[in-house]
Amino acid sequence: MNVGFIGTGSMGSILIESMIKTDALKPDQIVATNRTFAKAERLAEVYTGLKAVPSNREVALAADMIFLCVKPKEFKNVIDDIKPYVTAAQTVVSITSPVLIRHLEEHIPCKIAKIIPSITNYVCSGATLTMYGSRMEAEDIETLDRLLQRMSKPLVVSEEYTRISSDISSCGPAFLAFFVEQFVQAAVTYTGISKEEATKLASEMVLGTGLLLTAGGFSPESLRERVTVPGGITAEGLRMLSLDLDGTFERLIRTTHHKYKEELDKVEGLFYNPQS
CATH class of the missing domain: 1.10.3730.10 (ProC C-terminal domain-like)
Structure with a gap:
């Protein structure tokens, strides 16, 4: 299985490094890109075999499972980039809490999951919150869980309680x-x-x-x-x-929930009212 990462900032790089450290993935199973391409290139220099590519499209074409590790405001552009290339057989995994599963299922044809990792995963500890879309089959869930179990304790939560x-x-x-x-x-x-x-x-x-x-x-x-x-x-x-x-x-x-609501409203605007 080849796994792609779009976004290699703080959390994206933690996921990549944790999966490599725990042998959940070998570097040559990973393809990664970042808006600042040099960040992806640095990971490729550290982990021989990891492939850094300059575009989201190349990740979509190369990976069976794609982790989207980008900020809410960048999400719609990323979805637009990969939409022509993803297929029903692929799994897209969002780690961005204000981006809802329905946002993705309504815009791209593949299987959708959502996870919320933690910096504690860097030391193979703590929980990873998991949520699964309607197209995810039992074997798809098992595949993703196997990756996450090597570096964390996956816990299924309701998307309704994502924020808390x-x-x-x-x-x-x-x-x-x-x-x-x-x-x-x-x-x-x-x-x-x-x-x-x-x-x-x-x-x-x-x-x-x-x-x-x-x-x-x-x-x-x-x-x-x-x-x-x-x-x-x-x-x-x-x-x-x-x-x-x-x-x-x-x-x-109250403060974190207010901020989350602001971000959710912005994401809704990007997906459904892009001219506003």
Whole structure:
């Protein structure tokens, strides 16, 4: 099977590198292009056998499965480029959350899937959210899942909940990293501990906490309760956080959903009202 990638930016390159590192794909099974062609060429230089091509058309003609790793505003142009060349036997996989499965099924004749990867996939961890269009057969789903299982845990989600699922799985690492960054900086400022030491402690804490919440069998609530001694230091810290963060995560979700709605409206305009 030959797999194509249109878009080799941050997430496109993570998918390519993760699939190669885990032997899900060999470099010579991959054909890739990017709007800035030099980015695709750099991947071809690193991974001998990977073929960098200068056009979307060439990817469509060469690949059995095509990953579309482009920004929402670029999507319609990419679809227009590949539409004359894709066939019913091919699978197109979008990783762009505001682009809906129906947008693609209404505009190109092939099988359609949608995934939301995470930067955690770069270390072969975390989830990949998966959604499948009406033309996907069981064997098509199995083929895609086999690729994703080597670098992540594929989880089927309803497209209706794409945004909130992405907030947790895909945006979550950035939100959590921001929390760690602020925690470390406060520790350095208030106590004088070195940033290097504080960062190492915090990073190991996050890793261990993740293992407790997965392999360890704890829920967030049970882990919090296990660590917290009534009237103790952790309890006092949590009391302060509960007061200062009251409503913060609700506002966060409203913010991401508002942005998603803006992007979805733009995509709708590109696909159905291109003159507006």
